[in-house]
Amino acid sequence: MRNEKEVIELIEKNLSPLETEEKRAQNISVKFGPEDTIQALSFLKSKGYKQLSTISCVDWIDDNEFELVYHLYSYDDFINISVKTRIDREKAKFVTLKEVWPVAEFYERDIHDFFGVEFEGNDDLEELILENWNDIPPMRKDFDTRKFVNDEYEWRDYDGQKHTD
Amino acid sequence: MKEKFKRGKWKEFLDWAQNKSLSMLHYCTGCGAIELPPTMTSRYDMSRFGIGQAATPRQADLLLVTGYLSTKTLRRIIYTYEQMQEPKFVVGFGSCTINGGMYWDSYNTIKQLDKYLPVELYIAGCMPRPEAILDGFLELKQKIDSGEAKGYEEYEENIEFYHKNQEEVLGEVQRTQ
């Protein structure tokens, strides 16, 4: 069973991260460039980090970038590793993780639905949660949900008018 | 007004009999549905008031919309409502059916239920207790007995208004008979 410092040494010796940080007890965070991420995730899986908890996406609109975060966990060391990478916001594209973990197919479909990121190699990206949505992807920071609701729907009038008037 | 909806002696007898044996469709559409099992089982028993459960929409009289409706569920609820036989009643449950409730600024839920379906009665709360649900049902039974629960007639007479509102939110809607 390894502790946090040994895991950071293992990563720095075998891969080329941009930054590593020991955040708090049993939690580590690592940053990679977009070309090295899939290889780093396969390496960590072979060293015992078998569980992919989920894939998150954060919209950094001021830097004009999306950040993808992969959360991994090991059943032997009991340590969480968050693997982060940044991609361009205008042409949002990345490689799929389906070959390494088959369950990633549905997490990537979810991100495609809400942020509009394309994943090469995952050709089944139809709508999972939304239905017939024809505006910009709703979780982006430039989608204003209160303005959308005030334009599309009417609020109830409490002066006693009937609906057919 | 159609001939069959006029209130005479036969309709008075039918209303008295129907208010004592309502069949509710068990379709849990939103988060308010977690207070339905306590109302149906032995602690706050609702079958002593004559309300039971039906398995399919074709066999039910009462549609209970428990809580918020997303647009994906609204399409299925309209299809369900148009399949039910007359006379049929809709009850709005919780504050999300009145004016949007907790999710008033969500892009995926509807804000007023009675623009799309005719509602007899609202039960306020987030979420209503089983005693409040039984109180609402007793008021509904009184309304049926006195002949004032005419939501299905209003749907037939103002069908252009309802269809226009539904298609504005959903696009094209599949109809049934």
Next chain:
Amino acid sequence: MMNMNGGIMMDKNTQTEIFFGPNHPGVPGNYGIIYDFEGDTVTEAKPNAGHLHRGFEKLMEERIWIKNTALVPRICVEEPDINEMVYAMGYEAIGELEVPERAHYIRSIILELARLQGHIFSIGGNAAGIGQYTVMHWGTLTRDYILDIFEEITGGRVYHIYIRPGGVRQDISDKTFEKILDLMDDLEENRLPDLDKTLYENPNAQKRWKGTAVITAEEAMEMGATGPVLRGAGKAYDLRKMMPYAAYDKVDFEIPTRESGDAWARLKVVREEMTQSIKIIRQLINDIPDGPVKLDLGNALKYKIPEGDAYVKIESKRGEYGYYMVSDGSLKPYRVHVRGASNPLGLYGVTEYLPGTRVADVPVWAKSLGICPPEFDR
């Protein structure tokens, strides 16, 4: 070609597609599965999700930190306290706050009571899935007695809004602790033995559940599914022991496991976890220290934490439940991502592991794995 009863057998190449739809007493909530079957066996399946989507992650970005504590319990309706706990833990992790000791003990008591009422409700739901309606009535009634205790502590039956960043909202009196201990005695002496005799020793239930819906430990770890699914397949794993939070490192309890990985094993594990929960609650009430129950963080409308991010997780009754929270130093959260416990099972597990079961056992598959649709629809 004629079969035994003199009828005509169907051609071998007929496949029918069916909507095991949102309006069905066999599904756990407003969720659907579309599957193809041939004869009596399912051949292909895919999920029909999204009926409960409200856009929580977008709504949380529009409200200040304290207002989200009222919005967050509505994400999972069967066990709302886990959402409040993980939100508070994420806030405290980024802000590096230390919660007082008495608050840790009270939080653990609330979480164990929530686990008890969730487990008894799900045993009742599973029994209704095979036709045993007596146990369904008993399950709903027992859960109601636990909700009476919640109403006395917090004021609400289902949504409590009690655990908040910095501690809990108010203190619990000694009279309420005595009521909780009386209820635990009542459960252990009268109600749970009746449940064992009626449901678990019934040969019909054993034949329905043994050998159905098998998932092995390797398949569960590959998917990321933990909880009774993993413990029923042989691996003793519980986040309350491996990554302890609140007051769980100060109490003594065991992790029950079974070997076979079918629906019977999962339901036996759930029943034994209830016994362990009663043991934990008695120890916590016996050892609880005195002191304050919340930190003084100033004006609630101006809560603020520095920039940073955190992924926090706890053990809910279905498995690992986590939030990824990002803060940019302002009055509102920048991003909150919810990871439900049944996310891999309800979406990926349906396409991969449902084919091969009998059509009449599809409700048993869906209910015994603990699929809760509002967690992945959000």
